[in-house]
Amino acid sequence: MNAAMIGVDWGTSNMRGWAFDDAGEIVAQAARPSGINAVTDGDFAAVLREMVGGWTDGGTPIVMGGMIGSRQGWREAPYLPCPVRPEALAAAAMPIDTGTGPGWIVPGVSRVDAEGVADVMRGEEVQLLGAGIADGLVLLPGTHGKWVRIEGGAIITFRTFMTGELFALLKDRSLLGRLMAPGRTDWDAFDRGVDRALHDPALTALLFTVRTEGLSGRTAPEALADYLSGLLIGAEIAGGGGTPGERISVIATGKLAERYARALPHAGWPAPELIAGEAASIAGLRRVGQAILKTAGRG
Amino acid sequence: MNAAMIGVDWGTSNMRGWAFDDAGEIVAQAARPSGINAVTDGDFAAVLREMVGGWTDGGTPIVMGGMIGSRQGWREAPYLPCPVRPEALAAAAMPIDTGTGPGWIVPGVSRVDAEGVADVMRGEEVQLLGAGIADGLVLLPGTHGKWVRIEGGAIITFRTFMTGELFALLKDRSLLGRLMAPGRTDWDAFDRGVDRALHDPALTALLFTVRTEGLSGRTAPEALADYLSGLLIGAEIAGGGGTPGERISVIATGKLAERYARALPHAGWPAPELIAGEAASIAGLRRVGQAILKTAGRG
The missing domain is CATH 3.30.420.300 (2-keto-3-deoxy-galactonokinase, substrate binding domain)
Structure with a gap:
């Protein structure tokens, strides 16, 4: 060939x-x-x-x-x-x-x-x-996720969020992870995390609630990772900038795309266009x- | 006896x-x-x-x-x-x-x-x-640091921040730590971190700047841990609540006490009373x- x-x-x-x-x-x-x-x-x-x-x-x-x-x-x-x-x-x-x-x-x-x-x-x-x-905002979620502003086809500005790396660290290496158990995605727990992070900027305090939610039994061990994911993605959306109503696209597939497509409307954004x-x-x-x-x- | x-x-x-x-x-x-x-x-x-x-x-x-x-x-x-x-x-x-x-x-x-x-x-x-x-706010910094409101000698409310655990995780286990080198405390880098976190709520984006500050050579490898410490303590102070001017005390000694005593005035607080x-x-x-x-x- x-x-x-x-x-x-x-x-x-x-x-x-x-x-x-x-x-x-x-x-x-x-x-x-x-x-x-x-x-x-x-x-x-x-x-x-x-x-x-x-x-x-x-x-x-x-x-x-x-x-x-x-x-x-x-x-x-x-x-x-x-x-x-x-x-x-x-x-x-x-x-x-x-x-x-x-x-x-x-x-x-x-x-x-x-x-x-x-x-x-x-x-x-x-x-x-x-x-x-x-034109619009383009999100590239991941270990070091990007929020990118495009105008006239050009990359105008962008910002990196350590969402993915923090999730992995906190799940696998922190005290928070000890209470977690594997399980199916618990969207209610995820949504709760998103909403809390959107309404409260004190992320390092919110992270501790993963522990107390687990200790108190309010959130099941199988749902704690989704609650943590919601907190981190919610904090990213709160800090990402942009104005709900702008065109927004997410370059991701599968469960990761689903998380952002679900979380963005909590902050008033429309469902984003998804790009593989x-x-x-x-x-x-x-x-x-x-x-x-x-x-x-x-x- | x-x-x-x-x-x-x-x-x-x-x-x-x-x-x-x-x-x-x-x-x-x-x-x-x-x-x-x-x-x-x-x-x-x-x-x-x-x-x-x-x-x-x-x-x-x-x-x-x-x-x-x-x-x-x-x-x-x-x-x-x-x-x-x-x-x-x-x-x-x-x-x-x-x-x-x-x-x-x-x-x-x-x-x-x-x-x-x-x-x-x-x-x-x-x-x-x-x-x-x-009466007043009492801070107990640490792995899971507390901000406590006292009124009439009673514990009225409090909030836990994962500042210490996050610092250790990010320094020892994350990509950020790879660029760090041990050294004497660099208070300028610490102050820069505090100020940035006080003025920008997007902590998970600010954390990524530890990497870019290191990659670009703007912050020396020996100063990156202090910059990270400043970001996390600044975020804690931004989210801790209270009104600068209230009585504020910190239960801590040594370098940890020094960090909070130095950071609080950046947010308009007076130098706190330090308690061992x-x-x-x-x-x-x-x-x-x-x-x-x-x-x-x-x-």
Whole structure:
């Protein structure tokens, strides 16, 4: 096979790749647990070749996004500061000879607030590009979830919330987790957490109520993790900014998407548009690749 | 020795004991790493006897406070609901034959909010009694720090903040901790954290700035833990309630007391009165003991 273009979403824990034909259709795909943390010998070229080598005779452009462009990755692709227009991501993509073909690494995006404190994303900008949203708020929930403001297709500003990492820490490592038991999702407990966090900004006090709800038996052990999830997502929504009534989209699938779709209306937002993360990654990588091909006179 | 009274502060990790004479002076003291979590065989009587047995001929009243009265302790001393007047703690102390002499376990204190969610303290109520504060806010910083409102000497209401546990989790177990290095206290970084948390309620977003401050080199690795500490203490003060100008006291010593004494004025509070926790525990146990002796006609 000699694909027209190859896209790789190369993150901390995993990598996924797609081969596209001239029409932009996917003709092959693969995934490996070879995120940058797993490439301990630094031989990214070998890892890439093993996954995508069969898709190219050597001349296919390979577009890579995600943590592969971080300081801990293959080659650092410096952050583009906000605002970032879609075409800027392709224009600033960092060329690299991959050994399997000509490569480009998509840069991350940074934002500096009035006090000079930075925020950063890497990988989400590809999904945002792929989602193709013109205006509004876009949420990318996760370990370090993002709230992104898009205007005229450009990333205007954004903010990262440690919601996912805090949930995992508190569930698995804190005193709160000791009272929890696995079980089916308890949406009532989740809703209670969302509402409390939306109405009370003292999150570090609310977190202690996970313990007292468990000790008092008011919330069952099987429901405590959902109550905690509700508190953290509610706090994120309370702090995320924006005005209910604006267009709002969530790039997520499954249970995570369901949690945000359920929680946002508690704060007066409409049900958000849901966008699958993998589809957004594919569309974003393809869009960057097509822009690069065009610039190179090959598109 | 045959002391007039023995007081024991028996917590999760440690126990400390004091023998008092008729005048209430300390005539002996001891400490053991025998908190309730360490007494795996449940033989609390033996642990107590080993520490205080030499202070009594068998008839000395032994007053115990802290987690020893929890469900996981020797005997559960049910929580007294707020408001709790000082004399109520002695009146509700749970009698127990310790095997070393007549014992009493001081109850904890609970509070239920408008939505029915409980908060609890156990051990702090003894310190509050010992501090003898008539009116105002009293802070007991720590793993699960308390903000307590006192009126006419009674515990009116209180709230628990997970500040200390969150700090330890985020420093030792999260991605944030990976960028940190040990060093001398960096008060500038601490102040910056306090100010940011006082002016921005989105704590879970602010926490991510510990990472970006480190990645960008704006804050040195040695100062990141202090910046994190400032964020969490600032968030606690922002959510603690009360009105700057009220009397405010902090039951703590050393670096922890210094952090709160430094942070509170950032929110417009005066420098708080500082009270040593051990002195407050001693005074509180003695006060309960004297009330019990009086009731028993021995005081």
